[in-house]
Amino acid sequence: MPARWSPSEIEILREHYPTLGADCVRHLPGRSEKSIHQKAFKLDIGCGKVVPAPRPKLSGDALEEAIRLREEESWSFARIGEKFGVAEASACNAVLIALCPRKGFTPAQRDEHGNLTFEGRERVRLALRKGLKGVDIQLRLGVSASCVAEQRRRYRRDLDARGKAPLPPPGGGEDYSGRKLPREKVREVEGLLLDGFGTARASAQAGVEISSCKRIRNRLIRRLARKGETLPGCDRHGRRIEVKDSAAFVHPAQVTAFRGLLLDRVPVRSAAYQAAIGTCSAYELRDQLRDEMAARGYCLPQPDLRRAVRGAARQDPTWPPRGLTGYAAFRDLLRSMPFEAAREKWRADRRAEISAEARRPKTFEEQLARIQRGEIGLAPSLNRPHLAPLIGELA
8 A cells, every 4th residue: 555645745746746747756756647646636736737638549540440330330439449459438539539520510629739728628618517428528529538527527616616506417317328326336236246147137136227237347357356356157357157147047937837737747848838938948847857756756747638739829929928038028027926927917918019009000111011911901992883974974
């Protein structure tokens, strides 16, 4: 742990930092430039030295490729940064600053050193008063994320000192993925991750955007790696080895219902249909039940083919769930209610959706598509006897 600042070091900092900035490190042996900046910020010591603004980490062909990946292929900034070997924030700054004039926006005014002028700072403050998100301010004004954060801090202190109303929250209070989370919410997400849950389940339980959970997880992985530790069920790189809980697993309530159907001599496929279990999983569960009964000296009853679900019974549009998404949604219901109640709720929801879809007015293109699928037909033409005399006159 670094040593506390002594009174003599603080005196040297107050004397040299206003003119030298971080270059006063030569007068403070044992102190890094970062620690000098942080201490000066805490003591509210300003610096009059003008230094060039930092340049974006990406330029030239690399920047053009990063813009293409973002705009055309919808890559995340984290993925772009990983591809070009820069931090996520650096990739975000470079791409958004370059996109600012290309999207038709006017970048914030800067001086010959690349720093914001008074007019540029006022435009940033106006965007902050409007409650725009940080990423929107970056795109509209062509500034970095750190610039937005610094201007927000300075403007907030200025408003507090003058007794003015505080700034609105970024995004107008909207719950979006890039917002800054309270420390309590971050700790909650970290606790779920340390319990062995994945980002999707942690996002659902904590009520946090999944992209925010991924960033929290990445930081947690790096922090644990410095201690020689890993997340439960993951290797040191954060790759998942074991899954604690997932909607991809067959729920225990489904297993219980499926086993009961097998013991009641329902064929495997029909039992899987009624319990909303995939065919492969059903046969694996059947084999497990058969082995358990054989170990206790019993035999699994032979299926009664008369109890198979066939024909019109398999055409029910409300059961079973369709596709992986449907199965996952149904298993989420099983987390809060018994199997029978979940099945009835699922079928009731599907019937309501089908009824709403039937009542919804269809567009002309949708009606043509239904005709092509053979769901409906064209109405026959109607005779118009009262028009016959007129038709004869025209002839």
